[in-house]
Amino acid sequence: MKLVNPANKRKHSLIVVGSGLAGGAAAASLGELGYNVKCFCFQDSPRRAHSIAAQGGINAAKNYPNDGESVFRLFYDTVKGGDFRAREANVYRLAQISGKIIDQCVAQGVPFAREYGGSLANRSFGGAQVSRTFYARGQTGQQLLLGAYQALERQVHAGSVTMIPRTEMLDLIVVDGQARGIVTRSLITGEYNVHIADAVILASGGYSNVYYLSTNAKGSNVTASWRAYKRGALFANPCFTQIHPTCIPVSGDYQSKLTLMSESLRNDGRIWVPKKKGDPRPPNEIPEEERDYYLERRYPSFGNLVPRDVASRNAKAMCDEGYGVGKSGLGVYLDFSESIHRLGEKTVRERYGNLFDMYQRITDENPYKTPMRIYPAIHYTMGGLWVDYQLQSNIPGLFVLGEANFSDHGANRLGASALMQGLSDGYFIIPYTVGNYLASNKFPKVDESNSAVQQAVAAVKTKVDKLLSIKGNRTVDSFHRELGKIVWDYCGMARTAEGLEIAIQKIRALREDYWKNVTVPGSGNDLNESLEKAGRVADFFELAELMCIDALSRNESCGGHFREEYQTPDGEAQRDDERYSYVAAWGYNGPDAAPELIKEPLTFEYVHPSQRSYK
């Protein structure tokens, strides 16, 4: 790997889009090295990025509990958890770096949970038989993000990072094949700006909001990644989406988002449904022998701690068969009575107090007394822009970090691995790989008069003006809700070839209607949330179609991608390694042409792909 001389670093300018764990950590670390960094976020402050909502924890191969943890085991669990659809080398590097992340965060003052003796505490998470998860109550994401945010603010103070909040990236500028900048729009004044740099780093998160109802923040969107895709970046495995098993069930049509209850709850909570279909009794009146602890029954060795895809699918199956609980029948119980009995209410409160409070605030039920009702919800997207081992996309100079890339989680992410990946990409990988790129390439001067720049700005303005001018009769949200329902029904927890074909037709028809009948109030030159949403939903329409195309082309089940046609006799995902052991990277071919599929074969040298079993 080539290096950039310290005196030359300040001559290079870098753009970071997004200020979450990956973006915030990258901007801070690159600023520390002396690069000229501009960091963008759409929120009012970088501290609001949605990484902040991660609850349960962060994995690391520290082996503090002396329970057999190692770099290899974390690597193995992650590759297996991803159902053998991740690149081995990337995952191994992630496992190697994991311990350093904890050290770095401790040094920043992240208040991780501690034992009485002062050492760091661990807990267990799904898909693992060791305790490797570090946590800060139920707010681990918040504390890690604040660590990165503070490191970022330190660089803002030092003058190496310029923070530009309330600004949205609307296009990528590619000059002579190199990513050289972005076009932005200020969300306060509507002003368009061009920012030129030597490399662009996207860390703009995932696309769960394509489903409308998800556990993502309302502002989370795919626009930065999608506009890069339309400039030639490959989009990999878009159909690999993760449904989180423990969320608060939907309560009404007005519902704007779903609330996650951390996976860590499955450490001490037991999941069950009544043995009798449609049992009307309240949970506390159902005697022990009439309860079906279906995860413990079906998966005796992992029990309630099976990976997320397995837990979600089983919950859906129980509800589909009529065993679901609650008004809608779409829910299962997560019961803490045994843990409260065994550990005492005080210990349970210390471990999960804030989650229990949140549950009570939303549902008006006390989880210390009655079991929680939970149902799966879309939570994370493993797919994203394609990157190589250097985290560089196929466009030279465009790097993609964190959830926005596709790299480490295969077809299913294990709990507490997202924080690990975001920070590993931002703190420890990009500082090396971006230096190598800068030292190996030349950067001719580019300014706003360049034709590629002018063309990008004009395209952005046209699109915004078009959205404002339609003045139809339906709101952006009503379209988004309908789109989300289609994607959830046909490209959610279970998919079929027939359903996906229907979905593609429905999405196309709805998209056409959108461009004729959407209405966006107000103007383009002040704070206008409807306009922001309108642009994002336009991109979600196109992404939704690509997700269905990808799901349709992958004739196997793996991880979160469950095609009903391909399952084992006992209902588990049936992979087809012979034909589908590859990364599906899609290339944009223009608005009316089918996207091109490029396959990156996956080879496994150290972990032998097998039928994933948690029994």
Next chain:
Amino acid sequence: MKLTLKIWRQKNHNEKGAFVKYAMDDVDPEMSVLECLDVLNESLILRGEVPVAFEHDCREGICGSCGFVINGVAHGPERGTTACQLTMRHFKDGDELTLEPWRAKAFPLVKDLVVNRRALDHIIEAGGYVSVSTGQAPEGNTLPVGKEIADQSMDAAACIGCGACVAACPNASAALFTGAKITHLGVLPQGEPERERRALSMVAQMNAEAFGNCTSIGECTGVCPKEIPLEVIANMNRDYVCASFKRREDLPTPVAPVLQRT
């Protein structure tokens, strides 16, 4: 249930604002206040009117984006709850809810219920961190941190930076916010080397922004959705006073406050 929303409407910082009343006919008690505003906005858009601007993002009470004053109380009547998690079941049929933005000189109004809270970022920028660059960290368990200390630090670190404390304070002081960060880092061994410098720099920036002084009224902790204890302000004052005595030669220069930039 039926409700009336009385909402502060103001196009931007320079124009005059006023309350506007909206009748809501069909409010579900399970909705959050923000979802109630969503429903109102959908109907305003279809009527060709400009929807109410309000800040929101995670809607799980952790990002700190949302917040406005509801019937005179920042984030509304429920203790330890952000506006996004405040459900309508806490109100009765026929109630009138008055919604207004955080009012503080240091938070210039952007539009309707949205204000500019960058001043809080400036306070962190001034010194709310441990100066450790990536790669310098020793092994995580090298420095033991007692559970009580870790808990005390975490209690303060739970701050979400929403600004309710400033809005609730009759002086519009940011002492609870600043004290929370000073306590979070100051009680940990990792934060010890910069403890004095941090207190001096952060307090200097807090004073440079247009925040008022703390006169120990305690409204801030009362409305804080994370229930940050008042003692963090005492910690801040102690660190600041000690530092002022010891390091008189080293007074920090604050960055340009928000009001000078807009």
